[in-house]
Amino acid sequence: MKGLQLLATGGALPGRVVTNEDLRRQVDTSDEWITTRTGICQRYYCTENEDAATLAITAARQALTRSGLAANDIACCVVATLSSPTATPSIACRVQAALGLPEDRPAFDVNAACSGFIYAAAAAHGLLSTLGGRYALVIGCEALSRMVDPTDRTTCVLFGDGAGAAVFELAENAPFAVTLGARGSEAIRAGGPAACDTAPITMDGRAVFRFAVEAMPRCLQAVLDRSQKTLSDLDWVVCHQANSRIIDHCVKSLHAEPSKFYKNISRHGNTSAASIPIALHEMAESDLLRPGQTLACIGFGGGLTWGGILLTY
Ligand code: ACO
Numbered sequence: 001m002k003g004l005q006l007l008a009t010g011g012a013l014p015g016r017v018v019t020n021e022d023l024r025r026q027v028d029t030s031d032e033w034i035t036t037r038t039g040i041c042q043r044y045y046c047t048e049n050e051d052a053a054t055l056a057i058t059a060a061r062q063a064l065t066r067s068g069l070a071a072n073d074i075a076c077c078v079v080a081t082l083s084s085p086t087a088t089p090s091i092a093c094r095v096q097a098a099l100g101l102p103e104d105r106p107a108f109d110v111n112a113a114c115s116g117f118i119y120a121a122a123a124a125h126g127l128l129s130t131l132g133g134r135y136a137l138v139i140g141c142e143a144l145s146r147m148v149d150p151t152d153r154t155t156c157v158l159f160g161d162g163a164g165a166a167v168f169e170l171a172e173n174a175p176f177a178v179t180l181g182a183r184g185s186e187a188i189r190a191g192g193p194a195a196c197d198t199a200p201i202t203m204d205g206r207a208v209f210r211f212a213v214e215a216m217p218r219c220l221q222a223v224l225d226r227s228q229k230t231l232s233d234l235d236w237v238v239c240h241q242a243n244s245r246i247i248d249h250c251v252k253s254l255h256a257e258p259s260k261f262y263k264n265i266s267r268h269g270n271t272s273a274a275s276i277p278i279a280l281h282e283m284a285e286s287d288l289l290r291p292g293q294t295l296a297c298i299g300f301g302g303g304l305t306w307g308g309i310l311l312t313y
Contacts, residue, residue, distance in 0.1 A: 001129075001176055002128075002129065002170045002171060002172055002174065002176065003170075003171055003173075003174025003175050003176030003310070003311070003312060004121060004124075004125050004136075004168045004169070004170065004171070004174065004176060004309070004311050004312070005168065005169045005170075005171040005174045005311070005312045005313070006166055006167075006168060006280065006284075006289075006295075006311050006312070006313045007067045007069075007135070007167045007168065007169050008063050008064075008066035008067035008068075008166070008167045008284075009062075009063055009066065009164065009165065009166050009167075009277065009280050009281040009284045009285075010058070010059040010060060010061065010062030010063030010064070010065075010066065010164070010165040010166075010281060011059050011062065011162070011163065011164050011165070011277075011278055011281035011282070011285075012054075012055040012056075012058035012059040012062070012141075012162065012163045012164075013044045013055075013161075013162045013268075013278075014044045014045060014046040014047060014050045014055060014143075014161045014162065015044075015046075015047040015050065016044065016045040016046070016047050017042055017043075017044055017045075018042060018043050018044070018045050018145075018160075019031075019041065019042045020034045020035065020040070020041060020042065020157070023153075023156065023157050026150060026151075026156070027150075027151060027152070027153040027156060027157070028153055029153045029157055034157045035266075037243075037245070038157070038158060038243050038244060038245070038265070038269075039243065039244025039245065039263070039265045039266055040157065040158065040244075040265055040266060040268075040269045040270075041266045041267065042266070042267060042268075042269075043145075043159065043160025043161070043267075043268055043269030043271075044160050044161050044162055044268065045145040045160070045161055046143045046145055046146065046161045050143070050161075051083075051085040051143045051146070052081050052083045052084055052085060052091060052141040052142055052143040052161075052163070053084065053085055053086075053091045053094045053095075053141070055141050055143070055161070055162060055163035055274075056079060056081070056091050056094070056095055056139045056141035056163045056165070057094065057095055057098045057099070058163065059139060059141065059163040059164055059165035059277075059281070060077075060095045060098075060099060060137055060139050060165040061098070061099060062165065063137065063139075063165035063166060063167050063281075064099060064137065064167060066167075067135070067167040069135055069167065071099055071100045071101050071102065072102055073134070073135050074099075074101050074102070074105065074133075074135050074136065074137045074167070075105055075127070075128055075131065075132070075133020075134065075135055075136060076105055076106045076107070076124055076127045076128065076131070076133065076136050076137070077092045077095055077096050077101055077105070077106070077107040077108075077136075077137045077138075077139075078092060078106075078107075078108060078109075078110060078120040078121075078123050078124045078127075078136065078137075078138050078139070079091045079092040079095065079107075079108070079109045079110065079120065079138075079139045079140075079141065080109070080110050080111075080112065080116025080117045080119060080120040080138075080139065080140045080141075080273035080274075081109055081110075081111065081116065081140070081141050081142055081272075081273055081274075082111050082113050082116065082142065082144075082147075082192060082272060082273065082302070083141075083142045083143045083144055083146060083147055083272075084109060085143070090107070090108055090109040091109055091139070091141060092107040092108050092109050092139075093107050093108075095107070095137070095139065099137075101137070105133070106127060106131070110123060112182070112273070112301065112303060112305040112307070113190070113192075113272060113273070113301030113302035113303050113305055114240045114242060114270070114272045114273060114275065114299055114300060114301025114302065114305075115180075115240070115273075115299040115300055115301045115303070115305040115306055115307040116140055116272065116273030116299075116301070117138070117140035117164075117273050117274075117275075117276045117277050117297070117299065118178075118180065118276070118297060118298075118299045118307030118308060118309050119180060119305070119307055120138045120139070120140065120273075121138050121166070121168065121178075121297075121309050121311075122178045122180055122307065122309060124136035124138050124168060125168075125170070125176070125178070128168075128170040129170065133170075134169055134170055135167055135168065135169055135170075136167070136168045136170075137165065137166075137167055138165070138166050138167075138168060138277070139163060139164070139165040139166075139277065140163065140164050140165075140271075140272075140273040140274040140275070140276060140277040140278070141162070141163035141164075141273070141274050142159075142161055142162065142163070142271050142272045142273055142274045143161045144159035144160065144161060144201070144270075144271065144272055145159065145160070145161050147159075147192055147193060147200060147201050148200055148201050149200035149201075152200065154203070154205060155200070155201050155202070155203055157269075158242075158243075158269055158270050159201070159269055159270050159271070159272070160268050160269035160270065160271050161271065161274075162268060162271045162274045162278050163274050163277070163278070164274055164275075164276070164277025164278035164279070164280060164281045165277060165281075166277055166280060166281075168311075171312070174311075174312040175227050175229070175294065175310055175312065176227070176310055176311075177222075177223045177224075177226035177227035177229075177308075177309070177310040178223070178226070178307070178308070178309045178310070179219055179222040179223055179226065179306075179307060179308045179309075180305075180306070180307040181305070181306050181307070182303050182304065182305045182306075183303070183304045183305075184303065184304075186207075186211070186304045187302075187303060187304070189203070189204045189207045189208055189211065189302075189304060190202075190203045190204070190208050190301065190302035190303070190304065191203070191302060192302060203302075208242075208302075208304075209243065209245075209246065211300065211304060212242065212243070212246045212249075212300045213246055213249040213250070213253070215300045215304075215306045216239060216246065216247075216249070216250040216298055216300060216306075217249075217250050217253045217254050218306075219298045219299075219300070219306050219307065219308035220237065220250065220254065220296055220298050220308055221254070222308060223296050223298070223308040223309065223310050224296070226310075227310045229294070229310070231254060231256055231257075231260075233294060234260060234294055234295065234296050235260070235290075235293035235294055235295060236260055236261075236262055236283070236288075236289070236293065236294075236295040236296075237256070237260050237261045237262070237295070237296050237297075237298065238261075238262050238276055238279050238280060238283070238295055238296070238297045238298070239261060239262075239276075239297075239298050239299070240270075240275050240276055240298065240299035240300060240301065241263065241264060241265040241268065241269075241270060241271070241275040241276075241279065242265075242270045242275075242300075242301075243265070243270075244263060244265050244266070247261055247263060247265075250298075262279050262282075262283055262288070264278070264279055264282055272301065273301075275299075276297050276299060280295075280297075284313075289313045290313065291313060292312070292313070293312065293313045294310065294311075294312055294313075295310070295311045295312070295313065296308060296309070296310050296311075297309050297311065
């Protein structure tokens with residue numbers, strides 16, 4: 001089986017920075033509570049003219065430019081989001097139009113909450129393998145600030161907005177493995193509104209935390225088993241950034257090297273489907289990613305859902 005090689009990335013952060021201090025003036029919370037319980041110091045919120053689609057288009061355009069490819073080279077466009085401003089057209093169709101991607105190729109959105117980018121990358125791998133074509137554009141984008149109740153301290157401190165984009169090549173000699181799963185019977189533990197609804201995101205934080213610390217190491221181990229690799233073969237593990245303590249639990253339970261686990265939650269909060277591609281973009285931009293490196297991306301989220309994927313750079 002061919003694997004996915006990450007060729008180029010793009011990113012977009014909205015214009016408003018919201019610090020813990022800003023939130024302290026809004027709800028009964030403190031910088032100390034938020035940083036010690038979550039590791040979050042600030043997050044970005046969309047301004048009036050920004051939404052998940054505008055961020056996706058900016059990130060996608062940057063990734064395509066950095067890849068050096070033409071729009072016509074992109075065989076599919078898959079977007080992971082739970083906060084599309086419209087149910088239809090999908091954000092993927094809006095990206096297709098904005099970037100002038102060819103019309104005879106698939107473009108669609110995937111909603112698997114915070115696991116969305118893994119699901120989207122897996123879908124792109126499947127499409128390239130079955131429909132043909134060499135390059136896929138995969139995006140994770142969110143405007144969660146539009147979906148939280150600003151008076152609910154249990155959720156409003158956690159979430160942020162942003163987008164990350166990746167151009168993948170279906171590569172001959174790249175190792176590949178993927179694991180995906182869902183447990184709809186526990187949907188109540190983390191839920192959100194429909195795009196057109198006004199009900200805010202709700203969550204049983206403690207239950208999601210317990211689920212996450214079990215699911216993350218399990219997903220990573222499944223990816224390693226399926227690719228017949230060990231942790232020492234990986235250069236990076238890029239986890240969904242929901243809570244710094246969840247990543248620390250994962251490191252501990254696998255007896256792993258903490259420096260292999262990229263963290264940027266302090267600056268972004270939980271950006272759901274956008275968190276992994278934003279992390280990949282930051283890593284590429286700061287030269288942490290080097291050609292030939294092997295990465296595992298691991299996510300969990302509402303649904304409940306989870307997933308892991310092995311990639312090369
Ligand atoms: N500021 C101050 N106090 C707070 C705040 C806040 N922002 N939020 C909650 N508290 C209080 C609670 O009311 C509680 O008070 P009590 O003991 O008097 O009842 C106390 O702090 C402890 O609350 P817990 O919920 O037990 O705190 P915990 O240590 O579990 O941290 C958190 C909460 C950060 C939400 C954690 O459980 C977590 O990260 N869970 C995972 C969330 C997640 O990953 N979500 C992603 C999926 S969601 C989706 O996909 C839509």
